[in-house]
Amino acid sequence: MNNLDSDIGEEHLSVTASVRQRATAGETVGHALDKAALVVAETCARFAEAVDRDARFPTEAVDAMREHRMLAAMVPRELGGAGVSLDAVASACRILAQACSSAGMVYAMHQIQIACTARHALSEEWHRNFLSELAKNEWLLASATSEEGVGGNLRNSQCAIEALDDSFDLHKLCPVISYGAYADAIIATARKSPSALPTDQVLLTLLREDTTLTRRSEWDTFGMRGTCSEGFSLDATGHVQQIFPAPFAEIAEQTMVPTSHILWASVWTGIANDAFLRAHRFFRAQVQKNKNDLAPAGRRIAEALALLQAMQARVDSALRLHSRQGRERSWSEAMSDAAEINTLKTFVSTTALQVVFHAVMICGMAAYKNGTPFSLNRHIRDLYSAPVMISNDRIDLNTANLLLAQRTLSSERD
Template sequence: MSTDTSARVAAVLPVLHAHAGEIDEHATFPTAGLDALARQGLLGLLVPAEHGGLGGDLTDLVAVAADLAAGCMSTALVWAMHCQQTDSLVRFATPWLAGHVLPRIAAGEVYLASVTTEPGKGGHLLTGVAPLERTGDLLRLDRDAPVVTGGLHATGFLITMRASDEATANQLSLVYADRDQLDLTRATDWDTLGMRGTESVGLRISGAVPAHQVVGEPGGFRTVAVESMGPVGHLAWAACWLGTARGAFADLVSWLRSDRRSRSIDLSSDLVAERLARIRMDLELVSGYLHRVTGEITALRAAGESLSGTDTQIHLNTLKVTSAELTFRAVDRMVGLAGLTAGYRRDSPLALERRFRDLRSASLNYADDRLLTSTGALTVLDRAVRLA
């Protein structure tokens, strides 16, 4: 991460720390944090410089997401998923669409939401139900989405649709729509155990867009998903989870070294030392694997190679599942070490309880079971067992 980007992140972090508790308490969208990110140009982190953005890469995305998550995981996830959508536009938008949208993202005018969930498909990213309907030069869309992170606040949307009424369930198109091209109706609320500030409500969406607002080839969303949306999502989510757990651990260690530490915790105890070591080991393993897979994806992109390789897909799936499991386990252990008063109480200044609830969502955010099933099937094809 460049010195300039680090300074931009540093300017935003006090806002995230100041509002994290309130966002969680009331399940409110992190408007102040997102506004601060926009002012610092960080909504355009992945936008190329020729479109007015910071021209960052996936290494920057991972570093910034982790730093932001130490302040507020909800805000970090909202921002990271916006960057995930931005990457899809950077790589697959038509020249007209890129010129229309990317400068506005860089200027902080467009916050992107992803619309990929749909009733009746069980969370499968690469299948869809509702079709696009062509009316003259326009593509009409009408669909339900049970979970749309930040959907009520977004000014731009990337929406998966079945390519046409005749298309099969796996022939999807990805469509960009400005907010003023859509009619949005709130269908469900968002009152959850953790990740409360993402305000991932259900929406009823209808509208019409010109055909040149299809991102990638019509019916070709699979390519966008494999080369951009999927891998960037896994990297960004893992970074957010790691940043949340790392921030919690830094707070815990500072507390242990201070006069505020509970008298029942003896730092000379072998048991305490072992518990700290196991927490640190989990975080080190996630950090190491995250940076290894980030390097792999970055190198493949730089070489102009596809990310569809069996071993690469296994590594991405493994990153998601491992980071979800180990970061949650680490914070669970932190709660146990800090104890009932400092670790478990909601009003503890350590805020471990909030991080515990937030990280419980990690294994549910695109279910680990689905990815493990996929990895098992892919493993049979990777006879060379090409490990990361």
């Protein structure tokens, strides 16, 4: 076994130890998904460098997910899935991302679409049948929520459903559809009719055989190269039953946004954790050589650990918050919850980069060079995508508006 293989083995063991600790706490369903994720992570790690170098889809990793039935994890049991919790999926995202950032992000994005469907569309027979087929075939879902001309605003659409009797047509210009060329179906946003306002949106499921994607831009990027988020002109047809019964505003607020931020944060935590583990191994080796020389690496390793723990604590807090969403909440509570979900994304996306910076400073040139067991080139590049995936500046502005609204409510009560 060469040094790199040895490192991957050590990472696998360290993650396994944390999974066992969680399993003893009674997380049996999550533990089953964790075990599958650990096996799949070995495949992810084996091809991660090639996926990044060639900017290619992590085919081997997704095939392994299918083999271990990970794609249908959040599909309800009665429809053939595993019916696991968001907590379990977040843990699996962290494990996968520790091995391959792109594979972890693909898995997270896929599960976000399942979460939306399972929560907001199962009153309709078409969507129940769709999830049953997804579970049986382990289909991969992509998302087409971005659109040219809306400035990155999820809650605005220019394209519209063109409905006639029981059928519809849709034409949408998408600056990115992550792994769209490899997906079995796509969940898209659009105005509910040509006369509807930009904010009067619906969500709908587009089947692969009824959808044409015409590539308009390539995906040659700084990081997250394996997500293959190319730009497409999307043309689709379908039946009106494929439109979600709930308005998109409700879906976005209750499920899509919080689930996205939680699972993305789990992916970024996994990347940062892998950087920390590499720095930890380097630190231990250096101390064994120079037993009396702990500083400054000793301070940095402690700070990196504290940051990593803070990231995971924020994810865990958001998961607890999201699990309480079924209860009745006051307007002020809803604003506060939205602010917490927003700051989860901005905090974890920036803190992960701080962890990797500490790791680079601990490992020095071994981290800066490619091809060493301590190389952190890919971690840095992949994590710089985090603040721009729905811009932190936009999210901070939304959070500020939430705080202003809360203050107004407080003043009115006074």
